[in-house]
Structure formats: structure tokens, C-alpha cells
Amino acid sequence: MSARPSHTAPPPLVERVREASRRPKTLGGAVPDAISLAMGEPDSDTPKPVVEAAVRALRAGRTRYSPITGAPDLRQEIASHLARHGGMEVESANVVATHGGSAGLAAAVLALLNPGDRVLLPEPTYSLYADHVAMAGAKAEWVSTLPDGSLDLRKLAAAAPEARMLILCNPVNPTGMVFSKADVEGIGAILRDHPDLYLLSDEAYSDIVFDGIAFTSALTLTSVQDRVVIAGTFSKSYSMTGWRIGFVCAAADVTERINLVHRTINGPLSTFVQDAAVEALRIPDDDLRALSARFQRRRDLVMRHLDGLDAVSVVRPLGAFYAFPRVDSAFSSLELVRRLADGGVLVRAGSEFGPSGEGHVRLSFATDEASIEEGLLRFTRVIKGLQVRPS
Structure with a gap:
């Protein structure tokens, strides 16, 4: 008797997406008392x-x-x-x-x-x-x-x-x-x-x-x-x-x-x-310019923290609300994300965004300035505690 066909095996489309996807199954939101700099969602309410x-x-x-x-x-x-x-x-x-x-x-x-x-x-x-x-x-x-x-x-x-x-x-x-x-x-x-x-x-x-x-x-x-x-x-x-x-x-x-x-x-x-x-x-263009100005202030706050870290290099963001620092360490992007989560701050692994993202993490500054400030203080503590790769 021939084996019955499996009705639980995923179709080829599912397998293709699973194989290609670099996206995380979870952003670590269950980490107690962690500050999230992981999400690309503005913190303000809908107008x-x-x-x-x-x-x-x-x-x-x-x-x-x-x-x-x-x-x-x-x-x-x-x-x-x-x-x-x-x-x-x-x-x-x-x-x-x-x-x-x-x-x-x-x-x-x-x-x-x-x-x-x-x-x-x-x-x-x-x-x-x-x-x-x-x-x-x-x-x-x-x-x-x-x-x-x-x-x-x-x-x-x-x-x-x-x-x-x-x-x-x-x-x-x-x-x-x-x-x-x-x-x-x-x-x-x-x-x-x-x-x-x-x-x-x-x-x-x-x-x-x-x-x-x-x-x-x-x-x-x-x-x-x-x-x-x-x-x-x-x-x-x-x-x-x-x-x-x-x-x-x-x-x-x-x-x-x-x-x-x-x-x-x-x-x-x-x-x-x-x-x-x-x-x-129909919202006035002046309101959109004010939105950009608010995120620019947050960008500048992020850069003040990152520019002071010897193990970090980053290209200055010109738009959106993300920074993509490279961390000079012995750890992969995924391991960096895990260590940062253990240190109380959530980010995304750079490798999610393409092969050249390995060694980077993505920081979102879409949240409020107090959370950004505290999140980056935690980020700094973790990064300073890493073993820096020898030159």
C-alpha cells in the first residue's frame, strides 16, 4: 500500500518565504522592563x-x-x-x-x-x-x-x-x-x-x-x-x-x-x-515639516550617544527614524541583539536587512526622547562591556 499523502506539509510558497525571510519571529517584547528601540512606529497619536x-x-x-x-x-x-x-x-x-x-x-x-x-x-x-x-x-x-x-x-x-x-x-x-x-x-x-x-x-x-x-x-x-x-x-x-x-x-x-x-x-x-x-x-505642510523637525531632534540625540562610542561607527541618518550603527565586536548581529536585550534595550539585527548588515543593529528613534535617552544609556553600557575585536 502506498503511503498516504501528507496534508500537513506546507505548500511550496510557504517554504520559499520561510527560506528567504530574514525577519524575526519575535522582537523580544516579553523582556521585562526593556525599552524598545526596535519598532518603526511613531509614538504620537493619529491627529x-x-x-x-x-x-x-x-x-x-x-x-x-x-x-x-x-x-x-x-x-x-x-x-x-x-x-x-x-x-x-x-x-x-x-x-x-x-x-x-x-x-x-x-x-x-x-x-x-x-x-x-x-x-x-x-x-x-x-x-x-x-x-x-x-x-x-x-x-x-x-x-x-x-x-x-x-x-x-x-x-x-x-x-x-x-x-x-x-x-x-x-x-x-x-x-x-x-x-x-x-x-x-x-x-x-x-x-x-x-x-x-x-x-x-x-x-x-x-x-x-x-x-x-x-x-x-x-x-x-x-x-x-x-x-x-x-x-x-x-x-x-x-x-x-x-x-x-x-x-x-x-x-x-x-x-x-x-x-x-x-x-x-x-x-x-x-x-x-x-x-x-x-x-x-489635507493636513498643512507646516505640520509635516514640524514632524521632520521633531524626528531630527531625536536623530541628534541618538548621534550624540553613538558618536561617543569607540566601538561604534554610523552613517548620519538623513531621513526616516532609524540609525544603523556598526559595532566592532566579536559578536554577530543576532548575538548583539540578544546581549542588548539582556541589558534592557531592544533593537533589530542588522543582518535582517541584507548581507552587508551583519555586524550592525538598527535603532529606531520613533519613540519619546526620555525612552531614547534611557535606551541609549543601556545600549552604551552593553557596548562598552563587549570584548572589542583586536585591530
Whole structure:
């Protein structure tokens, strides 16, 4: 008698994601009295006008199904916001509202990739991309950035032949790098040289930049706009992590493909959440600049602590709310995370974010200044207690 087939074995997709994923199963939240510098979630509440818009929508009975691509007024508001900040024409047909930024990224990857396609990941970078690529059955190829965090355009150009997609995080989670206009235009030149290559640009932190620098969106790459996809979210700029709403923006025929995948997996978004998102986009730009200023003060606090540690080197973050220090020690990133947790501070292992992240840890300064101060004092005590690798 032949053996009965197992119904408990995971399908190939699960195995692909499990094999590719660098993401932790737990962030160590159970460590008693630990201070978390691990999470990428703003500590402030959702702005009151946004909450009040959702409450009004609920009281008005706005609880039924929404159009499958997103509410027309939200899509138009997103298009106007992108056009105003990017200086180019964007129409509502270019926009799909999504269940958070993550669902938009996943839908774009699944819509545009085939099994076996090559995907370039300039790293260190957000760890979820590799999982999405594995879901599609495609192959992630890590391409390290330069020591100062900027793109290695020569490496990317050399890797681009026969690649299908390049996924860019800008500003960068985990390093806080904000790519220059020259870097973004360099990516555009690579796309022009390779007409089958798509760019998926995750611009979740585009409103959070420091030191008066200008953010250059990939939307400015108008000569290759038919192969540029922008992913965005309301989570970071508007403290709406739990609301789960984001968007993608691309050429109309590309958004149609992305929407097909997104609606098949997710269905329509919550109507009252979309009403709240419309209100968020009407928040004055001065408030967004104040948000950046608040995180810049926290960045400066982090740097004052890290700059005083002989065993630590770090590139100064220019945006987002992360620092990515390298610790000169005999320990791996995972072991550093364990030792820091034992010392009362939670961080993420640098190896989660790509091969060149080994030896680094990611610190989030999305929390309040008192917690950052105490967390970095604990971080300093642990690092000073490590055995430094001999030179």
C-alpha cells in the first residue's frame, strides 16, 4: 500500500518565504522592563482631525463596501498630493488605494513578476521585500550600497541585464539614507538602458527628511514613467499604523494590473478609514515639516550617544527614524541583539536587512526622547562591556 499523502506539509510558497525571510519571529517584547528601540512606529497619536473624520463617517453610516480600487475622492486626493509635492502631473487613474503600504508592495511584486525573474535589492534595505519576491517565485539579488550609504550605480548597472525589477527604499529603512537627485536619476538611466526593468520605489518616509535636504521622488523619472511604481503609506507621516491604508502610483495600465492582484487578495478597503485618509492629506505642510523637525531632534540625540562610542561607527541618518550603527565586536548581529536585550534595550539585527548588515543593529528613534535617552544609556553600557575585536 502506498503511503498516504501528507496534508500537513506546507505548500511550496510557504517554504520559499520561510527560506528567504530574514525577519524575526519575535522582537523580544516579553523582556521585562526593556525599552524598545526596535519598532518603526511613531509614538504620537493619529491627529485629532483624522480621528474625527473617521468618527463622522461611522456616524453617517459609512460602513458599506467601497469601490474596489479605492474611493474616488481618496484617489484624487492622493494624486493631487503627489503632484503638489513632486512637481509632476498625476491623475487618479494612476492611483490604487491599498491595505497599508505592505499590501501595495506585495500586489506590485505579484502583478509584475514571474517565477524565476531576477530582482535587484540595493541593501541594506527593508527586509519584507525579499519575502514578497519569494512569494512571487522570483529571485532576490542583493546589491550592496557604497560605504556612505549612497547607491553603487556601477554595481546596479552591471547587475541590470535580464533583471525584471529593482526595489528601492527611499528614505532607507534601516540606515536613514536619503538618496540624492543624482542617485535617483542614475536609476532612471539604468531603466532607460534596460527597457524590461521595472522600478518599485518604496517612499514610505518621504515626508521625514532632515537638515533641510530635498527629497527626490522616483516620480520625477518621467522618461521611464511607464516602468516606475511608487508605494506609499499613511502610517509614518500621519501616525496611522493601525489604520492599514496605503497606496501605489504608476502608469494607468500598470495600476490596473496591481489593482487586479490587490482586490483579489484583499477586497475593498474600509470606507470610513478612507474618509480619514482624505482628511490626513489635507493636513498643512507646516505640520509635516514640524514632524521632520521633531524626528531630527531625536536623530541628534541618538548621534550624540553613538558618536561617543569607540566601538561604534554610523552613517548620519538623513531621513526616516532609524540609525544603523556598526559595532566592532566579536559578536554577530543576532548575538548583539540578544546581549542588548539582556541589558534592557531592544533593537533589530542588522543582518535582517541584507548581507552587508551583519555586524550592525538598527535603532529606531520613533519613540519619546526620555525612552531614547534611557535606551541609549543601556545600549552604551552593553557596548562598552563587549570584548572589542583586536585591530
